[in-house]
Amino acid sequence: MTDAKTVSEKASPKQMADAIRVLAMDGVEKAKSGHPGMPMGMADVATVLFSKFLKFDASRPDWADRDRFILSAGHGSMLIYALLHLTGYKAATKQELSNFRQWGSKTAGHPEYGHMPGVEVTTGPLGQGLATSVGFAMAERHLAAKYGKDLVDHRTWVVAGDGCLMEGVSQEAITLAGRYQLNKLTVLWDDNEITIDGKVSLSDATDQKGRFKAAGWAVKAIDGHDMKAIKSALAWATKQDKPTLIACKTKIGKGAATMEGSHKTHGAALGAAEVAATRLGLAWQHEPFELPEAVDKAWKKVGRRGATERKAWEARLAASSQAADFTRAMKGDLPEGAFAKIDAKIAELVETKPAQATRQSSGAALDELFAAIPELIGGSADLTGSNNTFVKDTPIFDAPTYEGRYINYGIREFGMAATMNGLALHGGVIPYGGTFMVFADYSRPAIRLGALMGVRAIHVLTHDSIGLGEDGPTHQPVEHLAALRAIPNLLVFRPADTVEAMECWKLALEHKTAPSALALSRQKTAAVRTVAATENLSGKGAYELRAANGAAKATIFATGTEVPLALAAADRLEAEGTPTRVVSVPCFELFFQQPKKYQDSVIGRGTVRVAVEAAIQQGWERFIGEDGGFVGMSSFGASAPAEVLYEKFGITTDAVVDAVKARL
């Protein structure tokens, strides 16, 4: 913490904050769209945070031990762009600011991870920045336990608005953070009493402070425009043994000449007249995106505040025996030999051919991977035994040491998925988490955001079809495979047996810039991979599992637990004189990335094509064409034992054989 006077001898903190206000107002005005109200309201808080507390060095946005600043209220993106520009982040040029919300700029409407250095996470879908921050804070605690305070010792600061706090996921996030006493996490709540439709009181009367206290947080309320109060509250936050909420009472659009405090400043440009009047009121005589020299100097100095500390940290890292491992883990590279054990196991499995549920196969994969890849940190949303996510003897992640690698996420699927995104974004860990596949609907917003950001979070989704049985249609995925496959940049795996499950786990780990979803069965299924392969066949997305006896007349495509059924149908057809191929399709996305020639060879046009999957047809036409057969579901499931359901819904060997014959 640096004293204010040394930061700027000429520009006052008020002027520094006004620089944010004007930049935000001007950026939105130029774009003719955006949200000026929030950055203007939170400018004072942000100024104190950045100039006195946030550990960062603008010249090194990737400094591993920086504090993380997360703008959960992502619509106020000009706040972070202004801060990055003012403090001298190289990428945050004046040009970028004046190109706010335009094609090809780094200053997207909402902060996008990977566009502008300094943006730690993509935000905008409300509540998720806050929920993701829990993952950042967990990663910090875990890595501090592993590598020591010398290498890992930083905080996570979140700016959240009323919208973030109204979203249900915020409850999952704050109760997780409270349970794990993540005392290096601070939420700065922009308590401006305004939402898009008007006053917060229109739709909410929650005592937010009481609610956070009930979740195990330390809470303080301040005037968010009182620099002294802000400073003292931030200092207080750094000394608590719980996560901290600072309720900052602010005026939205603070400083706007006539609109201060109005919801009209929330989501639209203020307009030329208001902008001019506001300039006048703030005594700001500079052109758009131009800064007074003293203000510019003061902010640039803030941007250099952390340089000394950063250099000292680099020296400590250089001297550390853990340097190589730490650097590798933070880069997201796997340890050397990470797959040695699992590859040996795969070689063994083609011999032993175990019949087991693919959720067990996934558990078996974890057994081989967990020790080999110390970055793996897993958990389940209260379905540990069902999800097979726990590796025997793993210590539990918990206060005070946090060295455990298994997280009891509780019944918080969405919160878990967002936390996983945060863990992955922080780096140094590779998160996986389990729930029933049907509850991917609950976590979907975070799965999508992970796909958009391109983070390696591995979603273990068990009980992947009507094979779940008696729990019934509320718990039986039917449309979920299609719905997940619809998300761009998400790898959806549905392995057929233990060999494929292990291959899919490897692929999920190898893809550093995409999340994965593993669809896994509750019910036992036969081994189908009984011949040693020289490569990871699942990596092709789809492959000929069994060739036809002679020139193929039919091709049967299947995934997961339906592959044995496809093989049985092929047996029957072959016996009846119809040469039939069987294609296993563990991953649509990877298949459609293969060369056209390979795709054509697998798809087998000219043969009768039938697919079988205990799910809806949507998407399968790319394999079977318009006239192909599909054996699967076209409605919700029902409550009954699994084998009865397969029979009643007509997902049987007979049905597959008939579908082929009808087309021969």
Next chain:
Amino acid sequence: MTDAKTVSEKASPKQMADAIRVLAMDGVEKAKSGHPGMPMGMADVATVLFSKFLKFDASRPDWADRDRFILSAGHGSMLIYALLHLTGYKAATKQELSNFRQWGSKTAGHPEYGHMPGVEVTTGPLGQGLATSVGFAMAERHLAAKYGKDLVDHRTWVVAGDGCLMEGVSQEAITLAGRYQLNKLTVLWDDNEITIDGKVSLSDATDQKGRFKAAGWAVKAIDGHDMKAIKSALAWATKQDKPTLIACKTKIGKGAATMEGSHKTHGAALGAAEVAATRLGLAWQHEPFELPEAVDKAWKKVGRRGATERKAWEARLAASSQAADFTRAMKGDLPEGAFAKIDAKIAELVETKPAQATRQSSGAALDELFAAIPELIGGSADLTGSNNTFVKDTPIFDAPTYEGRYINYGIREFGMAATMNGLALHGGVIPYGGTFMVFADYSRPAIRLGALMGVRAIHVLTHDSIGLGEDGPTHQPVEHLAALRAIPNLLVFRPADTVEAMECWKLALEHKTAPSALALSRQKTAAVRTVAATENLSGKGAYELRAANGAAKATIFATGTEVPLALAAADRLEAEGTPTRVVSVPCFELFFQQPKKYQDSVIGRGTVRVAVEAAIQQGWERFIGEDGGFVGMSSFGASAPAEVLYEKFGITTDAVVDAVKARL
């Protein structure tokens, strides 16, 4: 409220509760799957509730003014099945109980709405029963305002577990209920400190009572096995001016010989030995599903408790001038002439041809419908102006009168959708609610549950593509049309202009047993329906909007804002000598319900087929075949003005023309 002694002179309340315990244990044992722990733990609370407070008449499960009992912790389904059986619901036979979780039984693994009378809502996906109950309680308040206390005066009772309370949606639900002071809503929290993975404390340390207080609830904590305390707490709940939480400290699996209090009773049969020992401990000498006569009699008397009150209510209804209207509304029938105004407007629109955003078209439809259908009750998740969900001069739904028909749902998309399910299930109202289409991911679990239950909830989803523009990829739906179309029994409409929007609104209202999603544009689009039609063309799902000039060589399919683009492409192709049809596809689901002959006539095999939609291709193969062209998205969007995005992502007239030409 009836005195205990008059209910049963022989069976004690304890024995009555034990009947629930034994039935639950036996049902699960027979099925070899299920959740005995919760029903056994909450048997005492349920006994007091049913025998002294719940207003119901087992012989009339459809009595409109009954109290609603909602088992949010749906895994404990044997609790409700046992209660319905014990109190004499005709459908809840011994046979059904012993067929628990079997094909064709009414006793599904989780309570399914529409299977067993007395089950008010499908529960199981945690938190949603609680969230849905808010809709029930809102409907009651609104209808009481409309029809008076004589016809509408009942309570909503919810049994919720730790899982329900950990789910984020519970926060949205309780803050909504708190804001609207729904004092006839009571949550009975099964505070048993156990989740599937073990103790609640493994993953949660929330002060639930403090949290509910912060949400504006009145809170009481009791011993959930102390009948006297239960009775006094339930009486207290009926006298509060806020929604009420009763924290019932219970032992999971209460009464089980050795497993009482253990998470092992949560989700599996107890096993023959434990069942026998438990029988012994409870001095229960009857065979499975057999009841002691005194217990049976006492419970049957409970089932008749409300008969007098029900008859009195029926007399009041018969005497009421509102009888016909109330009965019609509760049946879900639309008022006579409901569509007169909108039909006249449609006739006008083919002449006036307004160019406007389809969200405005939807607003225009509401303008015509809202007065004609007084059951319509709408709202928005804090995007009223953007969603065009507000009809001018509509009073706001709020305490103390609740007569308003516009609900400020706040930033609670999931909570809103679940509330809408509750409103629809209660009956007497037809709910709609708006948010951005991308946030259908947030509300998806409730949209799905609505589809599974078959309730008429209308989801108004605006900003339906990259046409949303500058807000960027976090806010731009790309995969959402496919993902929503994947949900069985959900009607997904994407109207092209105001005429189609009005047609789609009519269809949404006419389909009483399916929810609808309306995908609506932010950006302006030209009118495409410029010729009067004799029927609701959107009702066919897809139809030839423009015939080819001569024998068609090409067919272009489009939806929503891409229909004008398809028409422009057809113009170009026709000019170049290629006869081209244009097919508008407002609703996949309705199209695939049409006769095969109609489908074939629309699809136009033998012509070159190209589809254009600013979304991913998945699902379009059913129109364009394997070799057809698709102009749309294959990645997430970006932040820039809408027209720039259409150009950059190649969704243009040129692209459609090229796609056709490449295939001619």
